[in-house]
Amino acid sequence: MTPEDFDKLQSLLATRAGYRLSRDRIHLAEHRLGPIARREGYANVEALLSNLWANPVASLAWSVIEALLNAETWFRRDRIPFRILESELLPALSKARPDGRIKIWSAGCSTGQEAWSIAMTGLELGVPVELVATDLSQRAIEKARSGLYTGFEIQRGLTAKTMLRWFEPMDDQWMVKAELADAVRFGRANLLDEPTDDARFDVIFCRNVLSDMEPTRRARLLDGLERRLVDDGCLFLGAEEKLEGETVAFRAVNGRRGLYVKAPSALRRAA
Amino acid sequence: MDFRTCLIVDDSRIIRKVARRIVEGLGYEVDEAADGAEAFAYCTGAMPDVLLVDWNMPVMDGITFLRRLRAMPGGKRPKVLFCTIETRPERIAEALAAGADDYVMKPFDGEILQSKLTEVGAIAA
Numbered sequence: 001m002t003p004e005d006f007d008k009l010q011s012l013l014a015t016r017a018g019y020r021l022s023r024d025r026i027h028l029a030e031h032r033l034g035p036i037a038r039r040e041g042y043a044n045v046e047a048l049l050s051n052l053w054a055n056p057v058a059s060l061a062w063s064v065i066e067a068l069l070n071a072e073t074w075f076r077r078d079r080i081p082f083r084i085l086e087s088e089l090l091p092a093l094s095k096a097r098p099d100g101r102i103k104i105w106s107a108g109c110s111t112g113q114e115a116w117s118i119a120m121t122g123l124e125l126g127v128p129v130e131l132v133a134t135d136l137s138q139r140a141i142e143k144a145r146s147g148l149y150t151g152f153e154i155q156r157g158l159t160a161k162t163m164l165r166w167f168e169p170m171d172d173q174w175m176v177k178a179e180l181a182d183a184v185r186f187g188r189a190n191l192l193d194e195p196t197d198d199a200r201f202d203v204i205f206c207r208n209v210l211s212d213m214e215p216t217r218r219a220r221l222l223d224g225l226e227r228r229l230v231d232d233g234c235l236f237l238g239a240e241e242k243l244e245g246e247t248v249a250f251r252a253v254n255g256r257r258g259l260y261v262k263a264p265s266a267l268r269r270a271a
Numbered sequence: 272m273d274f275r276t277c278l279i280v281d282d283s284r285i286i287r288k289v290a291r292r293i294v295e296g297l298g299y300e301v302d303e304a305a306d307g308a309e310a311f312a313y314c315t316g317a318m319p320d321v322l323l324v325d326w327n328m329p330v331m332d333g334i335t336f337l338r339r340l341r342a343m344p345g346g347k348r349p350k351v352l353f354c355t356i357e358t359r360p361e362r363i364a365e366a367l368a369a370g371a372d373d374y375v376m377k378p379f380d381g382e383i384l385q386s387k388l389t390e391v392g393a394i395a396a
Contacts, residue, residue, distance in 0.1 A: 074386070
């Protein structure tokens with residue numbers, strides 16, 4: 001891949017997905033695009049890209065974008081958010097919403113491990129949770145929806161006891177049991193798109209999305225999350241992520257790493 | 272609690288070598304045993320903080336060793352991860368019932384071992 005190809009890829013990812021493809025990922029990009037080039041019948045990655053620049057077919061562009069997104073995730077990643085959810089948020093919310101279900105959104109859910117981890121927490125507590133999980137990548141969503149994980153994936157973050165409680169062997173993989181499968185609704189969504197409905201959530205998990213985004217697009221993402229979050233709701237960002245002046249809508253909760261609530265100035269919609 | 276030593280119990284030298292590299296990377300001092308009887312003799316001398324134990328081994332298998340370990344004075348203290356190629360749920364449940372703190376299906380990697388050791392409290396989250 002030429003430096004010009006990489007520049008164009010960076011711009012494609014930035015404009016369509018708000019994603020920052022840093023220069024150190026050039027070899028990773030080359031490696032990930034190889035299988036797409038082969039599948040689409042091109043001699044190599046260069047041929048795939050020169051065709052894409054000359055003839056930007058949406059489906060091919062999206063295959064390329066999806067291959068370059070950072071899909072890394074695992075079960076109960078960082079642990080602490082799930083502990084806070086279990087011991088504080090769900091008990092408090094189920095008191096505050098005695099008749100309703102608690103609405104949670106896993107935004108940027110990748111291959112689904114975060115959503116299943118949230119769903120397990122709700123089911124284990126016996127708290128009714130309505131869980132929506134979305135990702136930009138159709139491929140990631142299809143995998144998430146299949147509920148099938150390799151031995152490596154299923155063991156990363158789950159104890160054997162939890163694995164046996166919620167998954168069963170299926171050929172060489174592990175498949176989510178029906179009881180858990182019914183607890184999550186997966187769909188494709190771009191977090192930069194304007195909301196087309198008025199769904200609002202009590203808790204939003206949007207972890208390790210912001211840090212991979214173009215700095216100039218972060219405010220737009222955060223604005224979308226703010227509009228989707230009820231005024232007394234909670235937002236989880238990734239453990240390593242910090243807001244740095246992108247928004248005044250959220251403030252960090254002291255002593256709860258990664259946890260944010262709406263700042264008083266953002267409560268205008270309550271009026 | 273300060274966990275420092277790990278005994279790797281596996282009849283495969285290659286598995287022991289791979290596991291040793293991972294566990295040493297997590298800050299443990301590692302020793303090896305090639306079967307349950309060797310491991311048992313080791314534990315009567317010095318009880319390790321963590322054990323990785325294979326199931327099928329000559330002389331004494333992992334389940335027999337685990338049951339004897341748990342019956343020894345001080346044998347309930349170490350964290351035991353069963354590490355085997357066995358993936359049937361009823362066998363995994365059997366190992367947990369015999370006293371394993373957690374269970375690792377082979378093949379595994381560093382991320383899995385680290386995640387499992389964190390989950391049983393052997394390393395800080």
